[in-house]
Amino acid sequence: MSTAGPPFISVRNLHKQIGDQQILRGINLTIREGENLVIIGGSGTGKSVFLKLVMGLIPATSGSIIVDNTEITTLNERQLGPHRRKIGMLFQDGALFDSLTVAENVAFPLRESGMKDSPDMHSRIHEVLAAVGLADHGHKLPAALSGGMRKRAALARAVVSRPRCIFYDEPTAGLDPIVSDSIDRLIRRTQLHYRCTSVVVTHDMRSVRSVADRVVYFREGLIHFEGSPDQLFSSTDPLVRQFVEGHCDEDE
Amino acid sequence: MSTFLSWLGGLVLRFVSYFGALAVLTGELTYSLFRSRIRWAEVGRQLVSIGFGSQIQVIVTGAATGAVFAAQVYYKFNQLGLDSLVGGIVALAMCRELGPVLTALMLAGRIGATMAAEIGTMKVTEQVDALRSLGVHPVDYLVAPRFLAMLFSVPLLIGESIRFGIGAARLMAVGVYNVPEAFYNDQLYKNVDHIDVIFGMTKGLAYGYIIVIMACHQGLTVRQGAVGVGRGTTAAVFYTSMAILIANFFLSLLLNYIWPIAAT
Numbered sequence: 001m002s003t004a005g006p007p008f009i010s011v012r013n014l015h016k017q018i019g020d021q022q023i024l025r026g027i028n029l030t031i032r033e034g035e036n037l038v039i040i041g042g043s044g045t046g047k048s049v050f051l052k053l054v055m056g057l058i059p060a061t062s063g064s065i066i067v068d069n070t071e072i073t074t075l076n077e078r079q080l081g082p083h084r085r086k087i088g089m090l091f092q093d094g095a096l097f098d099s100l101t102v103a104e105n106v107a108f109p110l111r112e113s114g115m116k117d118s119p120d121m122h123s124r125i126h127e128v129l130a131a132v133g134l135a136d137h138g139h140k141l142p143a144a145l146s147g148g149m150r151k152r153a154a155l156a157r158a159v160v161s162r163p164r165c166i167f168y169d170e171p172t173a174g175l176d177p178i179v180s181d182s183i184d185r186l187i188r189r190t191q192l193h194y195r196c197t198s199v200v201v202t203h204d205m206r207s208v209r210s211v212a213d214r215v216v217y218f219r220e221g222l223i224h225f226e227g228s229p230d231q232l233f234s235s236t237d238p239l240v241r242q243f244v245e246g247h248c249d250e251d252e
Numbered sequence: 253m254s255t256f257l258s259w260l261g262g263l264v265l266r267f268v269s270y271f272g273a274l275a276v277l278t279g280e281l282t283y284s285l286f287r288s289r290i291r292w293a294e295v296g297r298q299l300v301s302i303g304f305g306s307q308i309q310v311i312v313t314g315a316a317t318g319a320v321f322a323a324q325v326y327y328k329f330n331q332l333g334l335d336s337l338v339g340g341i342v343a344l345a346m347c348r349e350l351g352p353v354l355t356a357l358m359l360a361g362r363i364g365a366t367m368a369a370e371i372g373t374m375k376v377t378e379q380v381d382a383l384r385s386l387g388v389h390p391v392d393y394l395v396a397p398r399f400l401a402m403l404f405s406v407p408l409l410i411g412e413s414i415r416f417g418i419g420a421a422r423l424m425a426v427g428v429y430n431v432p433e434a435f436y437n438d439q440l441y442k443n444v445d446h447i448d449v450i451f452g453m454t455k456g457l458a459y460g461y462i463i464v465i466m467a468c469h470q471g472l473t474v475r476q477g478a479v480g481v482g483r484g485t486t487a488a489v490f491y492t493s494m495a496i497l498i499a500n501f502f503l504s505l506l507l508n509y510i511w512p513i514a515a516t
């Protein structure tokens with residue numbers, strides 16, 4: 001059901017080194033407009049680092065990142081602002097502003113994009129909070145929420161301004177299966193409704209099935225597998241099988 | 253000898269790079285103030301935290317300093333038969349040195365620590381990255397409002413501290429030591445005028461800048477979780493206090509040149 005258009009994000013030979021640790025060793029990846037890409041990979045293989053690189057939050061060691069026809073690796077912090085506003089990001093740990101209530105957190109991107117306090121804005125906030133099941137918790141501070149609720153509030157903040165592209169860093173980690181399923185649906189719905197591009201990092205194979213147009217598997221700083229969910233689940237590559245089925249090979 | 257030289261070299265390098273970083277942050281702040289949108293709601297929140305939040309501290313600092321200083325000055329001046337001069341001397345000292353410096357040191361402890369800890373915590377919990385991901389420059393949102401709030405409140409807080417210092421001195425001299433009030437007032441108005449108060453408030457502007465820039469810089473450069481936040485907060489208080497004392501020396505010389513103490 002891919003509705004992919006022209007490339008929105010195009011990453012070439014991307015390397016990232018932190019200290020003396022090589023985290024990414026030459027990633028090549030094109031993400032098309034309207035596409036839902038899922039990234040899977042072992043813990044610590046650089047998935048979150050990859051999202052932050054494309055967001056321009058950390059500098060690349062070498063390589064090229066083109067987003068919406070702009071090379072972003074050469075931009076400075078001020079120039080990156082407009083680029084980042086094209087992309088919404090759900091951080092792995094939520095990263096809610098803890099001095100603001102949930103509703104204020106969700107209102108934040110709207111206010112920053114110049115929207116004035118209006119019934120229109122409030123209904124939009126309410127709508128998004130309802131979609132993540134937090135309609136009654138808007139007045140609470142993040143500290144008063146459970147981990148899963150915080151995650152969903154952060155999700156609401158990431159999607160509320162309807163950016164052209166949304167990065168989800170493990171949107172369903174730590175959520176119960178029913179809520180996970182509703183989040184997967186929300187991601188799908190958001191993508192179809194606003195035709196936005198999505199990149200989802202997940203460890204949840206059920207999400208991969210229900211969300212992905214295409215899957216890439218990160219391993220040791222490289223893309224080890226790239227293909228449709230069907231290809232992923234029918235792959236005969238032993239490393240891919242092992243990851244998908246979740247076997248721990250003690251003798252490796 | 254060579255290890256000493258390399259140690260010294262390293263120290264100088266760290267010093268230079270630290271001031272370089274402060275200069276860069278000041279540049280970003282200037283850009284924020286003149287070229288970016290000012291978040292007035294944030295300025296308001298900071299004003300409440302800095303202005304109202306510091307009331308007790310400022311009042312106690314001013315009053316306690318004024319009172320003890322008046323007592324000490326009185327003991328000596330009484331021996332010389334200069335009782336009525338107590339008010340003038342205390343007021344002069346409060347305006348030009350004690351008010352601004354002690355208030356700024358108290359603020360460095362309270363506000364500097366708060367700013368460094370708040371921003372540092374935001375840094376380690378990725379809230380600063382979340383800001384950036386929403387296309388908001390951290391200096392625009394975090395530093396500029398704190399700077400403006402400080403700019404508005406510090407001169408007033410210093411004025412307040414001076415006022416309470418002078419008030420407490422009068423209470424001691426006139427109320428406790430029975431210095432005749434008319435003479436006391438006469439000497440007070442002869443020795444001090446509004447220039448002395450402006451002198452103190454001007455110093456306050458400089459200290460406000462020092463506290464905000466240094467504390468925010470510590471916060472924004474925090475690494476390594478809670479330990480880093482603790483370290484950054486301590487460093488913020490230590491560095492700002494040192495910087496205030498050193499800056500005070502030079503500012504006193506400079507401002508005394510511009511606004512000399514009135515001749516009586």
Ligand SMILES: Nc1ncnc2c1ncn2[C@@H]1O[C@H](COP(=O)(O)OP(=O)(O)OP(=O)(O)O)[C@@H](O)[C@H]1O
Pocket residue numbers: 018023041042043044045046047048049050092
């Ligand atoms: N700020 C940092 N400083 C030093 N090393 C870092 C930093 N951020 C990430 N790393 C390292 O980069 C590697 C990749 O981290 P990353 O967070 O991208 O993993 P991940 O693939 O998202 O894992 P997970 O699935 O557990 O979230 C890790 O080995 C981590 O130690």
Ligand SMILES: [Mg+2]
Pocket residue numbers: 047048049092169
């Ligand atoms: Mg991660």
